[in-house]
Amino acid sequence: MRKLMVMALLLSAGHFSNAQSKTDFSKQYIDELYKSGSKIRSLSPNDTNFNDLEAIGRSIGEANFVLLGEPSHGDGGAIQMKTRLVKYLHEKKGFDVLMFEADLYAIMFELSDIKDLNSIDVSAKENIYTCWTESKVSQDLWTYYKKELKGNNPILLGGIDSRHAGNFSKTKLIGNLTDIVRSSQYNVDSEAYRKFVKDLEYILQNEFSSKKNGVDKDNFNTELNKIEEAVKFSSVDPRQRNLWLIEVNNIRNLFDLIILEKSRDIMMAENFIFLSKYIFPGKKIMVWSHNNHNVLDVNTYMSFNPEFAKQWYETDTYKGFTYFGTEIYRAFKDQVYSLAITSGSGNFSPAFFGKDFFHADFTKKAKVPESKEGSLEWYLKTKKTDLLFIPLPNAQGKPSGYPWFSSRLFDLGFEAKMDYTSSFNGVIYIDKTVDLNGQ
Template sequence: MKKFYVLPLLAFITIPSYGQSQIKKYVESNAISINSIQPDFADYTDLEPIGKAIGDARIVMLGEQGHGDGAAFLAKTRLVKYLHEQKGFNVIAFEGDFFGLNAGWDEIRKEREQISKFLYDNVYTVWTRSKQCSDLLYDYIPGSYQTNIPLKVTGFDIQLYLDHSARHLKIYIDTSLRQTNIAFVKTKAYQDEFLPAVEGLTKGWLVGKETELKVLEDHVAVILNQLGDRNNEYNWLLLKNIQSFAAANLAARNHHEATEIRDRQMAENLEWLVRKKFPNEKVIVWAANAHVSKNATTAFKFKNSRKNWMGTIFTSDSLNNASTYVLGIASRSGVHQNVLEPTPTKVNAPQKKGLEN
């Protein structure tokens, strides 16, 4: 593949009132040609129009149409390098485990082998086992720690089940709550129900167990009420993630509801990251197109896509909206294959008057 077109999703989802002819004219006058999607293509001249469009935004969200799109992974890796080296972005926030990619990442020694192993164990398999992501995860990010501009890693997803969470979340929560001396910690329900449920959530034992999930959700509500304030905002937010993860599992049969629970909490997590943990730094967000979509409740044609996705919720705040630029990636044809799937699948043919045409 010699050329790849990266189209700014932001532009198209902020002009929903355009007719087909206006959109076609807009695309023809604003599309740019990308010389290469290969991560080692270091001449960034072709990406400068994207940099100009991003301008002073301190948050750039990079989407992908599916988690089996290797071409998108390559293109996003090259964009990450460009943003890091040319535009001053020094944080990459993955659609990944909020506890593991914050508490866990902050603890590890920033040595190449340690970083590579940690990322392999604590970033989702769809990326860590994909050869198209290996340059980013096992070369570029670890290598950046041998320079004076390291690329810091964080995550914002509520799904707390990867290696670090499975091994450490229960202990971390227990230690933190015992230091608060709230009444619930002294109860039998805390020891016999809450802590085992936290462990079960991280290890997948509670999948389909509605009673245990509801008890966990209710217990977290009690804890948050007894804590009262948010003087340790990370721990407060972590408890809300446990609650949201339990609630999303409870709603698993209603995909629309489960998705909105997840994305609402992810938006809150991202808000905390950019406002509190990294208030003076520029952040790259790596996620699916849907999660980073702006104005999704009004812009999408299909009702099933009109959800309160993370990007829509996050940019509903005027400050966030002014400082955020969104890039979605789409393909007109080809095949895709998630690493967990046995065979590749053809990309769905676009609509006759769809964006890809």
């Protein structure tokens, strides 16, 4: 990495002062990144010889939270690679918790407690997006989870999403919430509580199609604050009480997401911080999510182009816009490691959430967009690279000082020249990926 450090010093001395308008160091930078890369033998979850992944382990170092990204929820190769990484991190690096970018309540209050193997399959498919549970490429993950569940060192599951998209949330949340507040002598027969329940049911069932004026905002928030106080003094065990307090706040997040249209990422970060501190203290955690959520520096997005940057500051967008990764990096700094995955060619499934924002349409298939000349993906393809891990210099969380380069690390369909070094600690390149059916 010495050449990379020298390059950064040159840029900070003045070459980078005008957004690289005079000299473009991207080619030299990508050359050096390529030289620092380590070949990965296979993305197959069945390959349990992890010697080729040790470079990733060394790059992660002492970090306790690893964010496993993907360029699209329909990128089957990324799902296979992440499954192999879960095995490696669990067996060799002591990571025992796997949190999904999925329904916190359904996972924490049902799926994570299920021991019956057949019931796990049913609950997972009902409560986690089907691109990660019903797809052919995801089956190895759940086979492994169930195998480990029977051993001495099981994987613990968690969820961070404020979307209550799972069946368990839609059918059981209100009844279970009513039971716990009733046990604390809360008046669940009051008109205010009945109105709150009616509005919560409306949001749960309609989600993004909910009308903004379809609920009583003042009553909802006032009642939720009272419910929170009641839960604090409930008679359940401390862990369960903490879980319920996190969920009550998550109901507030759901309201803010659907009715007030606030940032989902900051809510997921808040959920993660609470869960890591109060439910999984001292545990090493893997997070299964999209590259876009795992960005460690929110200002990377501002680097898209000068006009966007101008609007970014003139409209104070940067004050409200954030990423999940950015927020937890602010909280935990170098304890967070963000690993992005990108694909050069092949197929993917474009309808990974379907019309209901939950069930993937496995009949849809699309080609990975062709990379533009000069981009990271184009460069690696010209090098006839198959699978490669690239560690990025340790310069995350703020403008890195390293050259910007073109890539689609934020999303499979979004290629742009940006400061990706500020956003990710490492990158895995897959030359030819597959769709959710493994084709």
